Amino acid sequence: MIPDFIHRLLIKLVLSILLLAAPFAAAQQQVRFGVLGLFHLHELQLEQGDLQVLSVAANGSAATPAFVLNGEPGHRQLLFRAEGDRVIANSRSAVSWTATARGGGDAALRLTVPGKLHRVYLARLIVTAHNGELRAVACMDRETAVASIVAAEMDLNAPIEALKAQAIATRSFLTAGSRHLGFDFCDTTHCQFLKSPPPLTSRVSSAVQATRGMLITYRGKPLAAMYSSRCGGHTHSLREIGLEPSQSTDEDYPYYGVLCAWCLRHPFVWRSRIDDSKHAPKSGNEYQRIKAARQWGWSAVPGNDFTAAKDTSGWQLEGRSIGHSVGMCQHGAIGMALAGASFREILSHYYPNTLLIKQPN
Numbered sequence: 517m518i519p520d521f522i523h524r525l526l527i528k529l530v531l532s533i534l535l536l537a538a539p540f541a542a543a544q545q546q547v548r549f550g551v552l553g554l555f556h557l558h559e560l561q562l563e564q565g566d567l568q569v570l571s572v573a574a575n576g577s578a579a580t581p582a583f584v585l586n587g588e589p590g591h592r593q594l595l596f597r598a599e600g601d602r603v604i605a606n607s608r609s610a611v612s613w614t615a616t617a618r619g620g621g622d623a624a625l626r627l628t629v630p631g632k633l634h635r636v637y638l639a640r641l642i643v644t645a646h647n648g649e650l651r652a653v654a655c656m657d658r659e660t661a662v663a664s665i666v667a668a669e670m671d672l673n674a675p676i677e678a679l680k681a682q683a684i685a686t687r688s689f690l691t692a693g694s695r696h697l698g699f700d701f702c703d704t705t706h707c708q709f710l711k712s713p714p715p716l717t718s719r720v721s722s723a724v725q726a727t728r729g730m731l732i733t734y735r736g737k738p739l740a741a742m743y744s745s746r747c748g749g750h751t752h753s754l755r756e757i758g759l760e761p762s763q764s765t766d767e768d769y770p771y772y773g774v775l776c777a778w779c780l781r782h783p784f785v786w787r788s789r790i791d792d793s794k795h796a797p798k799s800g801n802e803y804q805r806i807k808a809a810r811q812w813g814w815s816a817v818p819g820n821d822f823t824a825a826k827d828t829s830g831w832q833l834e835g836r837s838i839g840h841s842v843g844m845c846q847h848g849a850i851g852m853a854l855a856g857a858s859f860r861e862i863l864s865h866y867y868p869n870t871l872l873i874k875q876p877n
Contacts, residue, residue, distance in 0.1 A: 565624025574610035675853035679723035692740035744839025778851025
């Protein structure tokens with residue numbers, strides 16, 4: 517027979533889990549990504565990503581006929597260009613345009629920045645303009661976004677447990693809340709690196725499906741989980757790299773510095789040069805690193821653990837980390853998985869004092 521005090525504790529534990537899960541049951545399953553914004557788009561070409569028929573309709577203008585992209589001659593692609601705060605699609609003008617599958621749902625959309633690159637998104641696309649620049653927003657299912665991000669952020673051949681850990685960290689970030697006005701996230705390192713979705717038969721898709729609905733939480737809320745490529749042997753707290761909010765509360769996850777056995781056993785060194793006779797970036801401060809990287813290039817200061825030595829015309833930098841070294845170390849997670857660790861063990865190591873829950877479907 518279970519003693520009364522243990523019975524009461526079990527009841528409290530079950531109720532706590534239910535209360536934690538309840539707010540997420542109605543969570544928005546669609547996320548809006550501002551895509552390709554780094555290119556300051558003036559033109560953008562849309563094509564079918566597969567054989568699915570696309571419908572491209574003008575918003576707020578019932579008199580403007582929609583385009584149908586069905587692969588036939590003259591109906592294979594559509595060029596958007598900005599004209600002030602209006603979008604010209606071929607020769608038709610509207611405040612904005614929405615591209616969907618013929619039935620109105622998500623579709624495989626191939627977007628091309630003329631002369632630069634193309635990507636495929638499984639989404640609905642909204643194109644607007646402001647001051648002569650296009651803004652493209654891809655609205656997609658959250659799990660599609662998770663798979664697309666994991667495929668962009670981690671080696672596709674990484675151990676499945678590391679891919680699962682990355683999927684949960686990514687899903688938690690997307691569930692924690694928007695970071696932009698007009699859309700939820702951008703497709704850069706400011707938010708989450710986003711590329712084309714992986715095949716359904718890929719290891720990444722398997723990892724995402726196996727962890728569907730799983731989130732990292734802290735004090736009852738999804739954690740906008742931070743991670744970076746290589747930590748150099750030890751991850752950092754926010755305070756250690758100057759990122760702690762000026763008015764933090766008990767609800768803010770501080771992150772914790774933890775040892776990373778893989779990075780300690782596999783030291784990595786990068787070297788670069790900055791031609792500036794007066795100023796060198798400050799090691800250990802993420803704000804300073806980002807400022808320096810914008811000035812001299814991201815390859816000049818790829819991580820915030822480095823030394824700077826002055827010579828006659830500038831500075832020689834030598835570093836041991838890539839990224840901010842906060843939260844999960846991706847190479848460390850791969851190393852733990854290769855040593856037999858599960859995704860739960862990986863996440864509990866890099867995100868101490870958090871709780872892993874499964875969001876109701």
